[in-house]
Amino acid sequence: MGTTGPSSINEKKNVQYGMQFPIFTIKDMVNLQLALINSLEIDQLFSVVGGSMGGMQALEWASSYPERVYSSIPIASSYRHSAQNIAFHEVGRQAIMNDPHWQKGDYYNKEKKPRHGLAVARMIAHITYLSEGAFQEKFGRDMQSKVLSWGFDADFQVESYLRHQGISFVDRFDANSYLYITRAMDYFDLSHSYDGDLSAAFRKTKCKLLIVAFTSDWLFPSSESLAIVKALNRTAADVSFVEIDSDKGHDSFLLEIDDFYKILHGFISGAARKKGI
Amino acid sequence: MTNKLNEKLISSLITKNAKVLDIGCGNGDLLYHLEETKNINGQGIEISSKGVQESVSKGLSVIQGDADIDLKSFPDNAFDVVILSHTLQATHKPKEVLIEMLRIGKICIISIPNFGYWRYRMQILFFGIMPVARTLSDPWYSTENIHLCSIKDFLKLCEELNISINKAFRNSNYSIKKITRPSSYINNLLSIEGIFVLSNNINSVN
Numbered sequence: 381m382g383t384t385g386p387s388s389i390n391e392k393k394n395v396q397y398g399m400q401f402p403i404f405t406i407k408d409m410v411n412l413q414l415a416l417i418n419s420l421e422i423d424q425l426f427s428v429v430g431g432s433m434g435g436m437q438a439l440e441w442a443s444s445y446p447e448r449v450y451s452s453i454p455i456a457s458s459y460r461h462s463a464q465n466i467a468f469h470e471v472g473r474q475a476i477m478n479d480p481h482w483q484k485g486d487y488y489n490k491e492k493k494p495r496h497g498l499a500v501a502r503m504i505a506h507i508t509y510l511s512e513g514a515f516q517e518k519f520g521r522d523m524q525s526k527v528l529s530w531g532f533d534a535d536f537q538v539e540s541y542l543r544h545q546g547i548s549f550v551d552r553f554d555a556n557s558y559l560y561i562t563r564a565m566d567y568f569d570l571s572h573s574y575d576g577d578l579s580a581a582f583r584k585t586k587c588k589l590l591i592v593a594f595t596s597d598w599l600f601p602s603s604e605s606l607a608i609v610k611a612l613n614r615t616a617a618d619v620s621f622v623e624i625d626s627d628k629g630h631d632s633f634l635l636e637i638d639d640f641y642k643i644l645h646g647f648i649s650g651a652a653r654k655k656g657i
Numbered sequence: 658m659t660n661k662l663n664e665k666l667i668s669s670l671i672t673k674n675a676k677v678l679d680i681g682c683g684n685g686d687l688l689y690h691l692e693e694t695k696n697i698n699g700q701g702i703e704i705s706s707k708g709v710q711e712s713v714s715k716g717l718s719v720i721q722g723d724a725d726i727d728l729k730s731f732p733d734n735a736f737d738v739v740i741l742s743h744t745l746q747a748t749h750k751p752k753e754v755l756i757e758m759l760r761i762g763k764i765c766i767i768s769i770p771n772f773g774y775w776r777y778r779m780q781i782l783f784f785g786i787m788p789v790a791r792t793l794s795d796p797w798y799s800t801e802n803i804h805l806c807s808i809k810d811f812l813k814l815c816e817e818l819n820i821s822i823n824k825a826f827r828n829s830n831y832s833i834k835k836i837t838r839p840s841s842y843i844n845n846l847l848s849i850e851g852i853f854v855l856s857n858n859i860n861s862v863n
Binding site for chain 2: 620
């Protein structure tokens with residue numbers, strides 16, 4: 381995942397970094413993107429759009445490099461990871477680090493990988509991406525077959541779905557990357573450098589912002605977005621905020637929801653008109 | 658809710674390039690008109706998500722929020738003009754909203770449906786029913802207008818809060834006219850709507 385990560389080769393030692401990889405932050409990710417646009421000689425990005433962790437990056441751009449972005453759209457995101465979010469991440473990381481095949485992160489050249497740990501981490505995370513209503517609507521108490529196993533097989537469709545989510549994730553994601561990326565989100569707090577005063581983080585922010593939240597998102601609830609809106613109001617920034625009605629939980633930002641698309645389309649076209657493009 | 662007459666008048670009261678907040682901006686028609694004609698730097702607050710969506714889709718900056726709660730986060734004198742068009746009567750705490758508006762705006766333009774209008778008085782007097790008309794279109798059980806007042810009531814509140822009325826207009830149902838003596842009996846009787854430009858006495862002294 382990404383550019384360079386724990387699974388990349390450390391050229392000094394000619395072996396994967398593993399846990400030797402340095403801890404990185406959301407700001408490091410944004411700094412990397414900045415280096416990219418610098419090398420491409422782009423003065424200003426028209427819009428930085430991101431959901432969840434991408435929303436954190438969109439906020440970081442608006443705060444740290446306000447003159448380099450014309451508009452920013454953080455979606456289903458927050459200015460800092462809440463205690464509950466850190467808690468869920470911690471359970472996921474524990475699942476990985478307690479997998480006997482994790483081997484303190486040194487598993488790249490071993491036959492067995494920490495597949496189970498990463499799959500469990502993904503299963504937990506996946507629950508946080510949906511909502512109670514979404515689960516109920518999608519699965520209810522539907523069964524895999526008509527008879528119960530009277531044991532611990534995946535009798536319910538929701539169980540089999542989660543197991544599938546876990547297993548298919550393992551094939552496309554590195555367990556160590558999961559540790560590092562979840563940590564980057566945990567460490568994110570835009571107000572931290574300003575003694576907890578979030579509006580100070582946006583003092584130089586001149587770009588147009590659209591903050592989007594979803595009603596059933598309990599991982600990044602609307603109250604988080606509202607805290608950002610209030611902080612931006614205190615600096616009299618150019619901000620729009622909308623809470624989209626959706627029962628699909630945090631995942632809503634990845635789905636084609638009509639109202640959501642209309643808002644994005646309207647905001648982006650409006651910003652383009654103002655910018656004269 | 659903003660009719661065309663109202664829109665034209667409000668537009669004439671706003672200087673070019675002003676920073677404007679429209680509280681209860683609905684679908685954003687007024688802000689859009691002001692951006693087009695006066696090149697204002699506009700911001701809206703709207704309680705309904707449908708209104709916010711329509712406004713943002715027009716390219717306006719609008720926050721989904723509540724006038725009763727969300728004005729507090731704005732700094733003093735953040736806006737050149739704060740507009741409250743046909744919204745004060747729908748707030749839970751009109752007095753507090755008025756005070757907040759004058760804190761965050763250098764001037765405020767406010768329009769209120771006038772409950773002292775003769776037709777409304779007639780409806781109560783002769784038919785014994787809660788008035789329903791163009792500016793008060795919903796019946797009593799579903800209206801959002803929970804704090805209706807007459808022009809006379811409104812002026813009394815302004816006096817109590819030491820708010821100065823810079824300009825006043827009345828909507829006679831057909832046309833909007835400037836009025837020199839807002840407190841006259843006839844204005845309260847013949848206006849379906851009152852429109853006022855307010856400023857805070859305390860602010861202007863400083």
